[in-house]
Amino acid sequence: MCGRVKSESKIPFQKSQIRKILLVRNDNIGDVVCTTPCLEALRYHFPEAFIAVLVCRLTEEVVIGNPFVDKVYVYDKAKHGRYKFVLTAWWKQFQVLRQIRGEHFDLAIGIRSEFSPSQGWLVYASGARYRVGIAPSGKDRKFSFFYNIYVEPLKEAVHEVERSLHVLRRIGVDIDEKRLMLKLFNDNLIQADRFLSKNGIFNQKPVICLNFNRRLEEGRYWEDENYLKVIESLVAEGRQVIVITAPHEAQHVRGLIKRLNVGIPLYYSRSLKDFAAIVRRCDVFVTLQGGPMHVAAAVGTPTVALFGKNDPEIWAPWGKGHMVLRKGNDANLIGADDVVAAIRGMLARKTAAA
Structure with missing residues (x-):
């Protein structure tokens, strides 16, 4: 299912080819809240695209109902203990990734201010042609094939909202008014x-x-x-x-x-x-x-x-x-x-x- 995707150190990004986008953020509630301006920015730059999000169960309510998102994929981390056996959690995650891979995304983006192997793996497993994320360094360089469009991490201390958008700026996506979004029913x-x-x-x-x-x-x-x-x-x-x-x-x-x-x-x-x-x-x-x-x-x-x-x-x-x-x-x-x-x-x- 997750066969090796051809990995280039650099790949020319063609915005006109983007029809389906997957944004991945697999950490905590506050982190995902700070990522919501990225969803509005993506919708602004790709008004006709199918935009999906992959998050863990802990944070799904942050993005459920978001007007800029067409679909939310959710998986359970083994450490959160929803399932008795770790293998069950992994099997459930495999099923979610199989659904994602079947969607044939053109672009997958890992939004974090630092490289994360677990997030990079999820982006890689999507099978998307363009895979954007923070460039790995040090011992993590062995995972460099997870992404094929690299973003250099910011060195200065700026807000997490700006750090999240920094990843999108690598492909020419930004937005002037940066608004958090949490839809209530x-x-x-x-x-x-x-x-x-x-x-x-x-x-x-x-x-x-x-x-x-x-x-x-x-x-x-x-x-x-x-x-x-x-x-x-x-x-x-x-x-x-x-x-x-x-x-x-x-x-x-x-x-x-x-x-x-x-x-x-x-x-x-x-x-x-x-x-x-x-x-x-x-x-x-x-x-x-x-x-x-x-x-x-x-x-x-x-x-x-x-x-x-x-x-x-x-x-x-x-x-x-x-x-x-x-x-x-x-x-x-x-x-x-x-x-x-x-x-x-x-x-x-x-x-x-x-």
């Missing part, structure tokens, strides 16, 4: 409104949403006491506050909220779009740097983003109206008072602009 918005109404949250007053987001294995977290101090300060000011988290954190977060003896609504869902709909209905979103931050930016909610070791030049929420807080490489150097002051400032600016 009516069902997502209806469930959000029901949750807020059920919990006595109304749009007459601003709604502040705090996201409890922890990646302990990566050292990316904010101390629980900081969240509680922020909630206490906001409640004392008469603010409407909701808390949002991932399903696997819900029990832990519920226990924390109970310590406050105030009725703070807690929301969690396995649906990324439902999560995004709740965030969209809020006036300010507070979160650690990561996927939820990029989701909030995509649905247009002003965000207070807490950064530690990650570089805001690359990973800040895209667009205007957001605020980045950083005091070194540890997010816990940011105090609860810093966050409350940032929230007040954002609400004041919103009131002044109204």
